[in-house]
Amino acid sequence: MVVQDKTNSHQYKTMEGNQHKAEANVLLLGALNVGKSALTVRFLTRRFIGEYGEIESIYNHTDKIDGREISFNIWDSLYPQSCESPDSVSEKQLLWADGVILVYSICDRSSFEVVRHQVQLIRQAGKTCAHVPIIIVGNKRDLQHQRVVSSEEGRLFALSADCAFYEISAAETYHGVLLVFHELLELIKESRSVKKGAIGIKGIVRSVSAVFGKKRE
Numbered sequence: 001m002v003v004q005d006k007t008n009s010h011q012y013k014t015m016e017g018n019q020h021k022a023e024a025n026v027l028l029l030g031a032l033n034v035g036k037s038a039l040t041v042r043f044l045t046r047r048f049i050g051e052y053g054e055i056e057s058i059y060n061h062t063d064k065i066d067g068r069e070i071s072f073n074i075w076d077s078l079y080p081q082s083c084e085s086p087d088s089v090s091e092k093q094l095l096w097a098d099g100v101i102l103v104y105s106i107c108d109r110s111s112f113e114v115v116r117h118q119v120q121l122i123r124q125a126g127k128t129c130a131h132v133p134i135i136i137v138g139n140k141r142d143l144q145h146q147r148v149v150s151s152e153e154g155r156l157f158a159l160s161a162d163c164a165f166y167e168i169s170a171a172e173t174y175h176g177v178l179l180v181f182h183e184l185l186e187l188i189k190e191s192r193s194v195k196k197g198a199i200g201i202k203g204i205v206r207s208v209s210a211v212f213g214k215k216r217e
């Protein structure tokens with residue numbers, strides 16, 4: 001149950017301003033047995049090993065996308081998050097995350113309900129955390145004969161909650177997992193530029209009022 005932070009927190013703070021190496025903190029949430037660890041390990045190693053055990057970890061993985069190095073910090077969380085409220089999403093997790101991947105299994109309706117609840121909890125969180133980019137992932141797409149959540153249902157829910165949506169099989173392919181992480185990175189970049197834009201406007205307002213303030217004196 002211990003979170004092993006395998007990244008160097010000082011390191012990623014200083015990388016913020018570096019033009020060549022960007023960084024993204026990705027939080028994986030969802031019910032037990034939906035494939036959070038399978039997805040993480042697939043992304044880290046390109047492999048599917050079958051059984052993962054119950055460990056919670058933050059992994060670091062550097063990827064090169066369009067010639068630019070991206071350092072992913074991936075928090076593979078445990079479920080339940082707490083005994084009293086199993087679906088809870090802690091403030092610590094949300095403050096840490098630049099983007100969230102919410103995973104359910106297409107063969108397990110209760111896991112879809114967990115995702116619905118966790119999206120709600122995130123969207124109701126404090127001002128800055130509520131707008132974190134989210135990708136909803138329906139995993140175990142290879143088990144079509146056991147499917148109980150349709151693609152439409154997943155997609156429509158994601159749309160209604162302003163989240164991106166993918167159906168994948170961590171067991172069968174690396175490609176789908178890669179798409180999820182790359183799409184999340186795009187959403188994180190967009191949300192960062194929106195934030196920067198907002199700060200920029202505030203800065204302009206401040207400098208304009210400073211000019212007018214001086215004129216009045």
Ligand code: GDP
Pocket residue numbers: 030031032033034035036037038039049050051052053139140141142143168169170171172
């Ligand atoms: P977690 O509790 O959400 O971290 O789930 P795990 O990653 O430990 O996976 C739970 C079980 O589901 C394991 O037995 C995995 O082998 C299996 N699993 C994970 N992803 C898939 C998938 O895409 N298809 C199938 N058939 N099984 C999967």
Ligand code: MG
Pocket residue numbers: 036037038052053054055076077
């Ligand atoms: Mg796990």
